[in-house]
Amino acid sequence: VSGLHAFLVNGLPAEPGLAMSRGLHYGDGVFRTLLKHEGRVLDVDLQLRKLLDDAAALQLDTSDSTATLLAAEIVKASAGITTAVIKILLVRGGQGRGYAPQTDRADRLVFVYAAPRYPECHWTEGIDTARSEIAIAAQPALAGIKHLNRLEQVLAYRSAPSGLQEIMLCDDKGQAICGGRSNLFCVANGLLMTPDLARSGVRGVMRDKVLACAAQLNIGVRIEAMPWSRVEQADEVFVTNSLIGIWPVRSIGARCWSAPGPVTTALTQALAHPRLT
Amino acid sequence: VSGLHAFLVNGLPAEPGLAMSRGLHYGDGVFRTLLKHEGRVLDVDLQLRKLLDDAAALQLDTSDSTATLLAAEIVKASAGITTAVIKILLVRGGQGRGYAPQTDRADRLVFVYAAPRYPECHWTEGIDTARSEIAIAAQPALAGIKHLNRLEQVLAYRSAPSGLQEIMLCDDKGQAICGGRSNLFCVANGLLMTPDLARSGVRGVMRDKVLACAAQLNIGVRIEAMPWSRVEQADEVFVTNSLIGIWPVRSIGARCWSAPGPVTTALTQALAHPRLT
Numbered sequence: 238v239s240g241l242h243a244f245l246v247n248g249l250p251a252e253p254g255l256a257m258s259r260g261l262h263y264g265d266g267v268f269r270t271l272l273k274h275e276g277r278v279l280d281v282d283l284q285l286r287k288l289l290d291d292a293a294a295l296q297l298d299t300s301d302s303t304a305t306l307l308a309a310e311i312v313k314a315s316a317g318i319t320t321a322v323i324k325i326l327l328v329r330g331g332q333g334r335g336y337a338p339q340t341d342r343a344d345r346l347v348f349v350y351a352a353p354r355y356p357e358c359h360w361t362e363g364i365d366t367a368r369s370e371i372a373i374a375a376q377p378a379l380a381g382i383k384h385l386n387r388l389e390q391v392l393a394y395r396s397a398p399s400g401l402q403e404i405m406l407c408d409d410k411g412q413a414i415c416g417g418r419s420n421l422f423c424v425a426n427g428l429l430m431t432p433d434l435a436r437s438g439v440r441g442v443m444r445d446k447v448l449a450c451a452a453q454l455n456i457g458v459r460i461e462a463m464p465w466s467r468v469e470q471a472d473e474v475f476v477t478n479s480l481i482g483i484w485p486v487r488s489i490g491a492r493c494w495s496a497p498g499p500v501t502t503a504l505t506q507a508l509a510h511p512r513l514t
Numbered sequence: 515v516s517g518l519h520a521f522l523v524n525g526l527p528a529e530p531g532l533a534m535s536r537g538l539h540y541g542d543g544v545f546r547t548l549l550k551h552e553g554r555v556l557d558v559d560l561q562l563r564k565l566l567d568d569a570a571a572l573q574l575d576t577s578d579s580t581a582t583l584l585a586a587e588i589v590k591a592s593a594g595i596t597t598a599v600i601k602i603l604l605v606r607g608g609q610g611r612g613y614a615p616q617t618d619r620a621d622r623l624v625f626v627y628a629a630p631r632y633p634e635c636h637w638t639e640g641i642d643t644a645r646s647e648i649a650i651a652a653q654p655a656l657a658g659i660k661h662l663n664r665l666e667q668v669l670a671y672r673s674a675p676s677g678l679q680e681i682m683l684c685d686d687k688g689q690a691i692c693g694g695r696s697n698l699f700c701v702a703n704g705l706l707m708t709p710d711l712a713r714s715g716v717r718g719v720m721r722d723k724v725l726a727c728a729a730q731l732n733i734g735v736r737i738e739a740m741p742w743s744r745v746e747q748a749d750e751v752f753v754t755n756s757l758i759g760i761w762p763v764r765s766i767g768a769r770c771w772s773a774p775g776p777v778t779t780a781l782t783q784a785l786a787h788p789r790l791t
Contacts, residue, residue: 240627240628241625241626241627241628242591242592242595242598242626242627242628243591243592243624243625243626244591244623244624244625244626245587245590245591245622245623245624246622246623247621247622248583248586248587248622251531252529252531254528254529254531254533255528255531255532255535255538256531256532256623256625258532258538259668261532261535261537261538261603261605261662262545262603262662262664263541263662263664263665263667263668264540264541264662264663264664264665265664265665265668268539295665295668295669296672306525309525310522310525313522313525314519314520314521315519315520321519322611324611326538326539328538329668334599334601334627334630335671335695336664336667336668336670336671336694336695337668337671337672337674338668338671338672344523345522345523345524345525346521346522346523346533347520347521347522348518348520348521348533349518349519349520349521350517350518350519351518351519353611372654372655374651374653374656375651375652375686376651376666378648378649378666378669379651379665379666379669384665385538385539385541385665386541386663386664387539387541387542387613387663388540388541388572388656388661388662388663389653389655389656390540391536391540391572391606391613391614391615392655392656393613394612394613394614394615395573395614395615397614409652417613418612418613
């Protein structure tokens with residue numbers, strides 16, 4: 238590797254390989270997490286489109302063939318595995334030191350993991366959560382993008398009370414933003430609301446899918462800055478991501494709901510996402 | 515690796531190794547950059563102390579022996595190399611998916627790179643810079659820590675005009691914070707000022723050393739929130755890091771200085787940092 242004289246891991250010489258990656262040194266890349274269920278990778282086109290949009294937002298140079306290559310690599314990597322979590326990273330190439338990129342070319346990393354399993358009651362009775370003491374920073378230049386700088390989420394989980402299924406995050410102005418690994422939705426007076434993500438947060442594929450389901454069901458939608466009080470006062474609360482689909486929220490700290498509520502139930506049925514039980 | 519079925523890099527099967535690292539997936543770690551010059555690693559005790567302080571701030575569990583092991587590994591990795599850049603990472607261990615850490619144990623990564631060379635005039639005549647259009651986010655939970663979430667710096671360099679030696683960063687309130695890879699100092703009316711880093715930025719070892727030099731020289735020091743206008747109105751401006759020591763700033767955009775000024779010169783002499791020419 239150009240310019241590298243030596244590399245030790247825990248005192249032992251090691252192959253540099255991905256240790257030189259700008260992903261490790263700076264988090265200079267984007268990712269998506271996909272579910273393969275009973276032999277079928279869910280929402281692969283939508284996932285790849287959002288991955289490439291995020292890459293473009295970081296000025297990563299993804300050629301036209303990137304989506305085609307990734308789709309083939311997902312098939313290749315998960316061949317013979319019927320149910321799995323597939324994580325894709327696009328990481329800016331180049332191996333030199335320094336923040337300034339030497340190239341905008343992106344390397345493709347495809348991981349296939351065993352799928353998690355969750356108790357059925359997470360879907361049928363809802364999950365317990367709390368508001369994190371970590372406030373998520375406002376950074377319009379990175380907001381919405383599923384990038385590799387995720388220390389805030391790590392700290393939020395690291396400091397979360399045990400026994401919870403999710404931790405809720407607000408920004409430094411007390412606006413609700415998201416769950417630690419999920420997007421956040423509320424229902425009030427029959428209207429579906431989810432935070433605007435212009436300053437913080439990640440635009441998940443499942444967030445888009447739920448918004449599309451709401452449109453199909455003629456449920457009114459508002460995407461806007463959402464003070465935390467509106468979450469606590471909501472009639473229904475739920476979180477979404479590409480693995481779980483929709484999890485109703487039955488508690489945030491001391492505030493409890495009878496979950497799932499009717500709008501959450503209607504959206505869950507319309508979404509028809511598999512349950513990893 | 516537990517739970518990993520497959521891993522491809524650009525379509526080809528690869529050894530997972532550091533590809534599973536929480537450093538790559540989340541930036542869950544801290545780092546320091548050291549200079550070895552003419553056979554001597556500079557400020558190794560101070561660097562390791564700050565590395566371990568930062569690790570503790572992320573609740574990384576570094577045993578008492580970590581500093582001792584790292585000091586030995588720096589010697590081992592750079593044996594026979596007289597001048598080099600040594601980069602040390604402490605990265606949270608564990609290889610599973612998910613933000614919640616499975617362990618707080620830290621892996622030690624030691625890189626030895628060829629040292630950069632810079633024109634002598636960067637020290638003797640100063641550098642050209644500009645204010646970045648990227649505003650750095652406020653995150654008190656991470657401020658001051660030299661952690662691996664560095665996308666803001668990447669974006670700042672990526673969008674910087676060419677031909678500059680550094681890019682200056684403010685927060686979202688227009689307070690001056692730092693250079694892209696340096697700490698920022700100003701001199702006004704004989705007083706040395708550097709931004710308070712309670713909300714953003716990195717506390718560099720060279721920043722501490724310059725503050726100590728100022729104390730030795732009986733130069734008054736103020737560490738406080740610093741509106742950008744105070745930088746532009748300053749009598750002298752300079753930036754610091756562990757490789758360059760002090761670089762006087764001779765321009766920020768259209769604002770020019772005759773550099774180096776007298777206080778910058780006095781501090782540079784007291785610091786006696788080698789020049790990588």
